[in-house]
Amino acid sequence: MPIKLDCEILKKEKIIEGIYKFTLKAEPIAKTAKAGNFIEIQVSTTGEPFLRRPISIYSIDDDKIEIIFQVKGKGTEILSEKKVGDVINVLGPLGYGTFSVDNYKKVAIIGGGIGTYPLYELAKQLKGKADVTMYMGFRNKDLVTLEKEFEDVCNKVVITTDDGSYKQKGFALDVLKEDCKKEKPDIIFACGPLPMLKAVQAFVLEENIPCEISLEERMGCGIGACLGCAVKVISGKEPRYGHVCKEGPVFKATDVEI
Amino acid sequence: MNTKINLAGIEMKNPVTVASGTFGYGREYSNFIDLNKLGGIITKGTSLKARPGNKPPRVCETPSGMLNSIGLQNPGVEYFAKYDLPWLREFDTKIIVNACGSTIDEYVELCKILNDLDIDGVELNLSCPNVKAGCLAFGMTYEGVKEVTSKVRKVLDRKPLIVKLTPNVTDITQPAKGAEDAGADGISAINTLLGMKIDIDKRKPVLANNTGGLSGPAVRPVAVRMVYQIAQAVKIPILGLGGIMTGEDAIEFMLAGATAVSIGSGNFYDPETSIKVVEGIEKYMQKHKIEDISSIIGTVEMN
Numbered sequence: 001m002p003i004k005l006d007c008e009i010l011k012k013e014k015i016i017e018g019i020y021k022f023t024l025k026a027e028p029i030a031k032t033a034k035a036g037n038f039i040e041i042q043v044s045t046t047g048e049p050f051l052r053r054p055i056s057i058y059s060i061d062d063d064k065i066e067i068i069f070q071v072k073g074k075g076t077e078i079l080s081e082k083k084v085g086d087v088i089n090v091l092g093p094l095g096y097g098t099f100s101v102d103n104y105k106k107v108a109i110i111g112g113g114i115g116t117y118p119l120y121e122l123a124k125q126l127k128g129k130a131d132v133t134m135y136m137g138f139r140n141k142d143l144v145t146l147e148k149e150f151e152d153v154c155n156k157v158v159i160t161t162d163d164g165s166y167k168q169k170g171f172a173l174d175v176l177k178e179d180c181k182k183e184k185p186d187i188i189f190a191c192g193p194l195p196m197l198k199a200v201q202a203f204v205l206e207e208n209i210p211c212e213i214s215l216e217e218r219m220g221c222g223i224g225a226c227l228g229c230a231v232k233v234i235s236g237k238e239p240r241y242g243h244v245c246k247e248g249p250v251f252k253a254t255d256v257e258i
Numbered sequence: 259m260n261t262k263i264n265l266a267g268i269e270m271k272n273p274v275t276v277a278s279g280t281f282g283y284g285r286e287y288s289n290f291i292d293l294n295k296l297g298g299i300i301t302k303g304t305s306l307k308a309r310p311g312n313k314p315p316r317v318c319e320t321p322s323g324m325l326n327s328i329g330l331q332n333p334g335v336e337y338f339a340k341y342d343l344p345w346l347r348e349f350d351t352k353i354i355v356n357a358c359g360s361t362i363d364e365y366v367e368l369c370k371i372l373n374d375l376d377i378d379g380v381e382l383n384l385s386c387p388n389v390k391a392g393c394l395a396f397g398m399t400y401e402g403v404k405e406v407t408s409k410v411r412k413v414l415d416r417k418p419l420i421v422k423l424t425p426n427v428t429d430i431t432q433p434a435k436g437a438e439d440a441g442a443d444g445i446s447a448i449n450t451l452l453g454m455k456i457d458i459d460k461r462k463p464v465l466a467n468n469t470g471g472l473s474g475p476a477v478r479p480v481a482v483r484m485v486y487q488i489a490q491a492v493k494i495p496i497l498g499l500g501g502i503m504t505g506e507d508a509i510e511f512m513l514a515g516a517t518a519v520s521i522g523s524g525n526f527y528d529p530e531t532s533i534k535v536v537e538g539i540e541k542y543m544q545k546h547k548i549e550d551i552s553s554i555i556g557t558v559e560m561n
Contacts, residue, residue, distance in 0.1 A: 001289050002289055002290075003289070003290070004290055004528075004529060004530065042527070042528065047322060047475055047503060047527060048321070048322050049319060050319055050320075050322055050323055050324055050474050050475070050523070050526075050527060051319045051324060051526060051527070052526070052527070075319075089528075091290075091529065217314055217315065218314070218315045218316070218317050218318055218464075219317065220317045220324065220326065220523070220526050221280070221286070221525065221526045221529075222526075223286040223287070223289070223290075223529070224282065224286045225280065225281055225282035225286040225287060225525070226279070226280060226282075226317065226326070226328070226526060227282075227302075227311060227316070227328050227331050228314075228316045228317035228326060228328065229314070229316070229317070230311060230312075230313070230314040230316055230328075230331070231314065240310060241310055241311050241314075241331060246286075
């Protein structure tokens with residue numbers, strides 16, 4: 001069940017230019033959070049910016065959660081200026097659609113850019129239980145993040161850059177596709193930019209590989225009341241609008257139109 | 259200290275309600291607040307049949323507020339009556355259903371059903387700016403509001419009827435008088451202001467529906483002014499809303515002439531906003547030694 005909690009920032013780390021990691025003291029949230037959940041952060045107590053910022057949980061510990069976010073606008077900029085010891089108001093854990101951490105033999109996880117962060121807790125929870133390969137794609141060398149962190153929890157990490165400035169040139173999905181020709185994974189988990197997710201979805205539907213995709217959409221309340229973050233759900237008899245904050249953010253690739 | 263008020267025949271423990279469309283049917287917020295502490299809950303806009311809602315993106319942030327174009331997505335009145343109403347009824351708070359439709363016949367059919375449900379009142383939505391037919395089309399003129407309201411009034415004879423008005427008009431007192439002359443028990447004002455935000459990189463509006471309704475603290479002064487104007491023009495009570503975040507904001511609306519208030523997008527900023535408003539009103543009463551909250555309604559003295 002989601003709660004509202006004042007969380008102290010225990011640690012702040014600048015990962016690369018414009019991308020920050022916060023460690024938050026958040027025991028009651030950490031106790032119930034699942035891989036794939038997100039939180040909504042009130043970045044200002046003045047009412048401006050007005051809406052909370054939805055940010056995925058990067059890692060869950062006993063009494064702490066970690067988030068990684070990119071400064072994209074006014075809200076995340078204010079958030080990035082917070083200091084260790086500051087307290088931020090948080091709603092969480094949010095989202096009832098989370099990654100299914102189940103019994104698999106072989107797992108592929110694919111993340112694009114900042115979309116790799118919501119996948120880390122999943123990889124962590126699968127460590128030692130499945131053979132996990134992480135495919136991470138970035139635009140260029142300067143944007144490559146968390147290589148070591150994923151190496152620590154995955155059996156194999158494949159990194160691609162669009163321009164070839166680091167490791168393999170090209171898209172992470174192309175490498176995953178090649179690997180699937182040899183052996184298909186039991187499931188693919190994906191998060192990243194929309195064009196990547198669309199390509200992943202097209203691939204898994206054609207190859208008939210189970211797949212779970214984490215989506216994002218502009219949100220109002222973050223808890224399922226305002227119906228702002230609509231996504232077309234096609235799992236039922238007729239298509240309908242479901243909501244990323246409530247039924248998601250993680251959906252089966254067969255269930256949504258992206 | 260007495261915080262009880264009577265809004266259009268609805269006896270409420272305090273003047274604070276939550277606004278339609280911002281609170282669903284209450285379930286989500288019940289994780290965060292005690293619904294028993296609210297004067298009332300105005301449900302999500304509910305129609306005769308289920309409505310799918312608009313294409314996303316449906317919301318975006320604006321200075322001190324937000325735009326929305328949800329498009330009245332709701333499961334329809336039958337579903338509400340079966341699954342949500344019995345659950346809502348377990349709480350000690352008044353339940354007012356926001357009723358919307360595309361045609362006059364739809365409003366009438368819907369209100370026939372609402373007349374027989376275990377609810378405390380109906381808020382007739384003649385003001386949603388995000389749907390192609392109905393709603394706003396009826397809500398902009400004296401004649402339009404009077405026509406729909408009187409037809410609804412004929413079938414809705416057992417529940418208080420509150421008409422929710424749009425601010426997207428030249429003179430808000432005209433539709434307000436239309437509602438009063440048609441026999442409405444109260445007026446709710448204001449719904450959202452029609453707005454637009456453009457993504458300058460894509461050179462396209464951010465919302466898929468191009469325009470949406472503006473809410474939040476940005477609209478509050480407009481709402482206070484309109485509530486005051488309506489209060490001068492009609493005798494029926496007013497449910498005031500528009501950007502209320504604190505008890506002080508609510509008091510402003512009451513001084514302007516509102517009998518009760520609604521918390522809308524303030525719920526998104528903080529799920530506890532409505533409870534804080536209840537507490538803030540009590541603090542104001544203590545500070546100014548007010549025995550009965552009703553005594554301040556419409557008591558603003560103009561310069």
